[in-house]
Amino acid sequence: MSSRLSVLLAAGSGRRMGFVKQFQKLGNRPVWKWSLETLFAAGVSRVAFIVPEDDVPLMEEALRDDPNSERVLVAAGGNTRGQSSQRGILRLLADIAIENWQSTYICVHDAARPFLTVHDTVRVFERAEVTGAAILAQRCKDTVKEEQNGVIVRTLPREALWLAQTPQCARADWFVDAYKKCDVDCVTDEAMLLEACGRKVELVEVQSFNGKLTVPEDWKYAEWLVMEKGQSE
């Protein structure tokens, strides 16, 4: 019987957004709460919630009255995404016997993707539980250009291109093995780390909108979407 755990990343500085979006209220709850509820509804038993070091006490306080508070570990992020993700995974595994790591699946999710659905989360876990690792991703719809000094040097074949999203899920022992062999500071997602160690990571095509709130336009779109969904105040 396998178990499902998750790392929820919320340690970013919000430089491109202009504010720390993951703690802002979106509709009737803070951005981070949207994904936290989804992860638990998808069968995750424990979440390592990774926030900036200075915000750890604040977030512990914010979680105090949450029905899931006992199942959330708040911890400080590192200097890079890779370090934050690694800290979360190792923190979760500290409470689990090594012989159970093979049957433990951990997904890493960006708190900045609040619209993730339970259905898509379960699909990623189910594929990872079969293949060892899987991530949610979107097929590339646009024509993609490679540039040098503002000029196109190549058009890439979009049939083979996907846009990586989160959750990104793998067997716990695969992550631990990757940490021994590869540098977490050289990757921009967990799949890239696993790929660097020769692991095969399956792509699961996203079925509902799961955009990342990165720039102010994304925030405006998110507010509009929440209004449409009837989940504003």
Ligand SMILES: C[C@](O)(CO)[C@H](O)COP(=O)(O)O
């Ligand atoms: C993991 C990711 O969401 C895949 O698209 C993305 O790389 C995260 O980027 P960020 O700069 O750490 O938000």
